[in-house]
Amino acid sequence: MKREFRRTAWLFMLLPFVAAAASPAQSEYQAALGAKPDFEHGAELFTQCVACHGAEGLGLPDGSTPKIAGQHFRVLVKQLVDFRYGKRWDPRMEQRANSHLGAFKDIADVSSYLSQQPGKSQRNAPERNLDETGAALYSASCASCHGTEGEGNDAGAVPLLTGQHPEYVLRQLQSAVDGRRPALKQLHGPRVKGLDADQLRAISNYLSNLGSTD
Numbered sequence: 001m002k003r004e005f006r007r008t009a010w011l012f013m014l015l016p017f018v019a020a021a022a023s024p025a026q027s028e029y030q031a032a033l034g035a036k037p038d039f040e041h042g043a044e045l046f047t048q049c050v051a052c053h054g055a056e057g058l059g060l061p062d063g064s065t066p067k068i069a070g071q072h073f074r075v076l077v078k079q080l081v082d083f084r085y086g087k088r089w090d091p092r093m094e095q096r097a098n099s100h101l102g103a104f105k106d107i108a109d110v111s112s113y114l115s116q117q118p119g120k121s122q123r124n125a126p127e128r129n130l131d132e133t134g135a136a137l138y139s140a141s142c143a144s145c146h147g148t149e150g151e152g153n154d155a156g157a158v159p160l161l162t163g164q165h166p167e168y169v170l171r172q173l174q175s176a177v178d179g180r181r182p183a184l185k186q187l188h189g190p191r192v193k194g195l196d197a198d199q200l201r202a203i204s205n206y207l208s209n210l211g212s213t214d
Helices: 002-021 024-034 039-046 073-084 091-099 104-115 132-141 166-178 182-192 197-209
Strands: none
Touching (some): 073 091, 166 197
16 A cells, blocks of 8 residues: 555645646647537637638648648647647748737637538549559558548547648648658658659549549
8 A cells, every 4th residue: 555655645646746747839730629629709719820821721632721621620730720820831820820820729729610611522533443552552641641532530649631632742742752741751752752753743632632523
């Protein structure tokens, strides 16, 4: 009994040091995940984003902004936190994550709102066919994490890729190779490093048309 008491006491003594070891970004991420989101406030906050992401959160076909409607909650929270703390680079998003969003509650609210929006998909012309090469490459390099249908995983903060704009997906794959997204380089670089430009585009086109309608 005394030994168990001492063990418990040591654990409580260590807790402050464990908490202190968490980075500000990780602390804010966890706080946002634990918050109770306010849907209406999230909708209000999103009005500050429509200039780039569109009124329905569907982004732009040229890939300059992604489709974020219907994306997993934890994925959205993590990206916003990463932009805020310089762990992901984009001047527009870094500025907005810091100036337009307040504390972790704002991040939770707007992420919850977006995650519940319909992520409409249409085939992306002119590359309309589900290319067999893209399907094979995706299955070999990406499906083990992102799912056979590009559905991702909210619990693991793995992004939904189905129906995303092909130019955006291509840009992220290229960034994983050349290090413009440090986190992606570590996780994805080894998987895509050996693929050429045509193969990366085939994967991007394949994902963009998954689950789409004419």
